[in-house]
Amino acid sequence: MTERETMTFDVLIVGGGPSGLAAAIRLKQLLPDLAVCLVEKGSEIGAHIVSGAVIDPHALGELLPDWRDRDSPLTTPVTDEDMYYLTQNRAFRVPALGLLMPHLANHGNFVISLGDFCRWLAAQAEQLGVEIYPGFAAADVLIEEGRVAGVLTGDMGITRAGEEGPNYAPGMELRATYTLFAEGCRGSLTKTLMARYALREGADPQTYGLGIKEVWEIPADRHRPGHVVHSFGWPLDDHTYGGAWLYHFGRNLVSYGFVTGLAYSNPWLSPYDEMQRTKLHPLFRPIFEGGRRLIYGARALSEGGLQSIPRLTFPGGALVGDAAGFLNTPKIKGTHTAMKSGMLAAEAIADALAGKEAEPVSYTARFRSSWLHEELHGARNIRPAFAKWGTRRGALYAGFDAALLRGRAPWTLHFTHGDNEALAPAASSPKPAYPKPDGKITFDKLSSVFLSNTNHEEDQPVHLRLRDPDLWRPVNWDRFRAPESRYCPAGVYEVADAETEPRLVINAQNCVHCKTCDIKDPDQNIDWRTPEGGGGPNYPGGM
Amino acid sequence: MKILVPIKRVVDYNVKVRVKMDGSGVDLTGVKMSMNPFDEIAVEEAIRLREKGAATEVVVVSVGVAQAADTLRTAMAMGADRAILVQSEESPEPLAVAKILKALVTRESPDLVILGKQAIDDDMNATGQMLAGLLDWPQATFASKIEKTGDGIEVTREVDGGSETLALALPAVVTADLRLNEPRYASLPNIMKAKKKPLETLQAADLGVDMGRRLTVVSVAEPPGRKAGVKVGSAAELVEKLRNEAKVI
Ligand SMILES: Cc1cc2nc3c(=O)[nH]c(=O)nc-3n(C[C@H](O)[C@H](O)[C@H](O)COP(=O)(O)OP(=O)(O)OC[C@H]3O[C@@H](n4cnc5c(N)ncnc54)[C@H](O)[C@@H]3O)c2cc1C
Numbered sequence: 128m129t130e131r132e133t134m135t136f137d138v139l140i141v142g143g144g145p146s147g148l149a150a151a152i153r154l155k156q157l158l159p160d161l162a163v164c165l166v167e168k169g170s171e172i173g174a175h176i177v178s179g180a181v182i183d184p185h186a187l188g189e190l191l192p193d194w195r196d197r198d199s200p201l202t203t204p205v206t207d208e209d210m211y212y213l214t215q216n217r218a219f220r221v222p223a224l225g226l227l228m229p230h231l232a233n234h235g236n237f238v239i240s241l242g243d244f245c246r247w248l249a250a251q252a253e254q255l256g257v258e259i260y261p262g263f264a265a266a267d268v269l270i271e272e273g274r275v276a277g278v279l280t281g282d283m284g285i286t287r288a289g290e291e292g293p294n295y296a297p298g299m300e301l302r303a304t305y306t307l308f309a310e311g312c313r314g315s316l317t318k319t320l321m322a323r324y325a326l327r328e329g330a331d332p333q334t335y336g337l338g339i340k341e342v343w344e345i346p347a348d349r350h351r352p353g354h355v356v357h358s359f360g361w362p363l364d365d366h367t368y369g370g371a372w373l374y375h376f377g378r379n380l381v382s383y384g385f386v387t388g389l390a391y392s393n394p395w396l397s398p399y400d401e402m403q404r405t406k407l408h409p410l411f412r413p414i415f416e417g418g419r420r421l422i423y424g425a426r427a428l429s430e431g432g433l434q435s436i437p438r439l440t441f442p443g444g445a446l447v448g449d450a451a452g453f454l455n456t457p458k459i460k461g462t463h464t465a466m467k468s469g470m471l472a473a474e475a476i477a478d479a480l481a482g483k484e485a486e487p488v489s490y491t492a493r494f495r496s497s498w499l500h501e502e503l504h505g506a507r508n509i510r511p512a513f514a515k516w517g518t519r520r521g522a523l524y525a526g527f528d529a530a531l532l533r534g535r536a537p538w539t540l541h542f543t544h545g546d547n548e549a550l551a552p553a554a555s556s557p558k559p560a561y562p563k564p565d566g567k568i569t570f571d572k573l574s575s576v577f578l579s580n581t582n583h584e585e586d587q588p589v590h591l592r593l594r595d596p597d598l599w600r601p602v603n604w605d606r607f608r609a610p611e612s613r614y615c616p617a618g619v620y621e622v623a624d625a626e627t628e629p630r631l632v633i634n635a636q637n638c639v640h641c642k643t644c645d646i647k648d649p650d651q652n653i654d655w656r657t658p659e660g661g662g663g664p665n666y667p668g669g670m
Numbered sequence: 671m672k673i674l675v676p677i678k679r680v681v682d683y684n685v686k687v688r689v690k691m692d693g694s695g696v697d698l699t700g701v702k703m704s705m706n707p708f709d710e711i712a713v714e715e716a717i718r719l720r721e722k723g724a725a726t727e728v729v730v731v732s733v734g735v736a737q738a739a740d741t742l743r744t745a746m747a748m749g750a751d752r753a754i755l756v757q758s759e760e761s762p763e764p765l766a767v768a769k770i771l772k773a774l775v776t777r778e779s780p781d782l783v784i785l786g787k788q789a790i791d792d793d794m795n796a797t798g799q800m801l802a803g804l805l806d807w808p809q810a811t812f813a814s815k816i817e818k819t820g821d822g823i824e825v826t827r828e829v830d831g832g833s834e835t836l837a838l839a840l841p842a843v844v845t846a847d848l849r850l851n852e853p854r855y856a857s858l859p860n861i862m863k864a865k866k867k868p869l870e871t872l873q874a875a876d877l878g879v880d881m882g883r884r885l886t887v888v889s890v891a892e893p894p895g896r897k898a899g900v901k902v903g904s905a906a907e908l909v910e911k912l913r914n915e916a917k918v919i
């Protein structure tokens with residue numbers, strides 16, 4: 128075995144999304160001489176980013192007050208917005224949206240590609256001297272004497288059989304006084320830290336959504352830059368949270384996508400097919416006709432909000448962004464909150480360095496007294512209301528809580544169980560009838576994955592593992608008829624020999640790193656680990 | 671022996687490019703760029719020659735936009751010793767690049783120049799040959815093997831129906847084909863170290879080369895979509911279709 132090399136930094140950041148990049152920038156602003164290193168598993172910054180995205184520039188304005196002079200990709204301001212409740216053939220516009228649902232108002236916000244925004248933030252960070260290394264996944268946490276001491280990057284060139292191949296390059300020890308985990312929703316190392324330091328104690332279980340997205344180029348006469356549309360209701364039933372978005376931005380581009388709350392109970396449900404068929408609704412169909420689909424991708428998001436945020440710090444580091452669950456769910460906005468949490472954590476690290484403390488504890492207090500806490504506190508009851516009362520009554524509650532109580536309800540609603548515990552047996556669940564793809568507006572999974580430019584070195588160990596392969600047959604198959612073959616948006620899971628001896632086939636090279644299987648598998652038997660760095664989707668500009 | 675390896679920053683081979691709506695070219699906004707894969711093979715070969723003791727220094731050079739510096743850093747992370755960036759506009763033409771390389775050869779006096787056989791963005795397959803012509807040096811294209819001999823090199827090249835081995839006197843120009851080697855990964859420690867290796871930046875104009883365009887792109891179009899396959903009922907039907915529809919027999 129070749130020796131591992133070691134590099135030591137003051138601060139190491141795992142993940143190059145908005146939270147990690149904002150933390151890096153804030154650190155260098157506070158302490159210009161600090162050695163700050165950031166690793167990103169995507170082949171470049173932005174390669175693994177999937178988001179809407181309508182962003183609120185609040186945190187950006189605090190981080191880089193002169194951002195307007197820096198050639199930023201915030202070029203499409205939101206001009207108008209509509210929210211619809213859908214039935215199968217009709218769309219009812221929610222009137223006086225700003226009044227009824229002030230938490231949704233998007234005035235002053237921008238429609239962007241979050242991937243492009245991250246590329247731009249990374250350039251700002253590099254100018255300040257942050258060392259950014261895309262193409263390297265943090266594969267394990269280094270813990271020494273109870274303190275996080277950094278991470279190990281994954282080995283490269285290990286063969287499928289687990290041996291050192293001709294191009295073997297061992298992973299590296301990246302050590303740091305403080306490590307920030309900015310892995311986004313359901314981070315693989317974040318998960319081990321939560322277990323190791325019991326960070327979830329006292330927090331509600333996290334609840335998630337799966338967002339599946341397409342970018343289209345549409346004829347210019349139908350393009351309304353800055354127009355923002357959301358829908359809820361059909362095709363989901365009243366007990367399943369979710370809906371579609373459609374944002375016009377850039378040069379004749381639209382971002383279309385669909386979020387399905389992963390607390391859904393019908394194992395036959397296919398988030399992918401829900402997203403495809405929603406395009407056929409009379410509200411959306413005319414937008415896509417004559418257009419061409421350019422990009423496809425998927426990513427989970429943390430929807431639990433304030434009640435589900437775990438303890439944020441541990442000796443040697445902290446969690447930031449969607450890894451901790453800072454998303455504002457009713458707004459479906461997590462970018463400004465992720466950035467703000469990164470900035471607060473950076474400030475706490477500066478405190479901890481000054482006081483030579485092992486744990487950047489002031490992060491929690493800084494969060495509690497920030498606008499971020501106030502914002503999440505105001506939004507805290509809306510998502511759980513949908514969980515408790517379903518879509519229609521939940522929406523009524525949301526209007527009541529937000530418009531009348533202004534988020535200051537004297538009560539807090541709670542989540543009671545994890546998304547993996549929500550499935551009903553397949554035998555007692557109705558099978559939805561999804562239309563066949565037409566190849567023009569709706570497509571099959573494989574041609575979609577093709578548009579995510581996903582690529583994994585083939586000769587490497589499978590990065591999706593069943594902790595106990597023997598559980599698959601009695602649980603996943605006998606009870607739920609392999610829900611993973613439906614919720615995975617990339618067609619990674621297939622059942623072979625279903626008629627005779629059903630067994631699970633894992634096409635790991637198609638994985639778009641959305642993390643849904645790690646979340647939704649009924650007995651949490653599927654374990655998502657980082658594949659070789661650089662592998663996964665290669666989302667281009669515009670995503 | 672000193673080796674010069676010219677490399678080009680191109681659209682990453684994983685990216686599915688798309689033609690701009692107006693047909694004026696490929697849409698490159700926000701698209702991932704990487705080292706041309708054939709150039710990676712050229713860099714790898716130069717490093718291997720140095721590791722075997724057949725070469726003493728590997729210098730990489732790129733002609734292109736400022737971001738090509740990242741591509742040069744990658745080559746240095748693989749093992750090249752130093753780099754030269756000649757800044758110019760996006761996608762200079764092969765003849766202009768060959769002239770710039772000639773000027774650099776005069777400055778650096780390498781014994782061997784190894785290039786990729788072609789760049790995957792425009793598939794021109796011309797720069798190596800033009801450079802050899804301008805320098806009046808021997809050339810071996812499409813190399814699948816390079817061996818140092820007493821005072822020259824032996825190059826095996828892929829030709830139709832087999833391979834051919836040439837003996838060349840130095841200095842010489844070689845272009846690399848796919849089977850020459852399998853390039854190594856740039857490991858993280860080496861990427862970190864490459865940040866400290868020397869990278870010199872020149873302006874194309876300083877080398878006195880006329881970068882003017884001689885080629886005009888008339889139009890760029892995507893290949894026509896493939897038609898869905900059909901199942902044939904019998905061998906006779908297949909023959910009929912091959913003859914009358916596909917017109918191949
Ligand atoms: C479908 C969808 C729509 C959304 N719409 C909006 C919207 O309209 N507006 C809005 O404001 N927000 C929106 N959000 C939320 C927003 O995108 C996220 O909250 C935000 O991206 C979180 O930022 P982050 O930095 O915490 O994580 P991420 O953006 O997820 O970034 C994490 C990064 O870390 C990398 N990484 C993870 N693990 C490792 C590892 N072990 N080693 C190395 N690198 C690693 C990942 O590849 C990724 O690049 C949406 C989210 C989704 C999924």
Ligand code: SF4
Nearest residue numbers: 615638639641642644
């Ligand atoms: S295998 Fe898991 S993480 Fe990968 S695309 Fe499928 S559901 Fe998402």
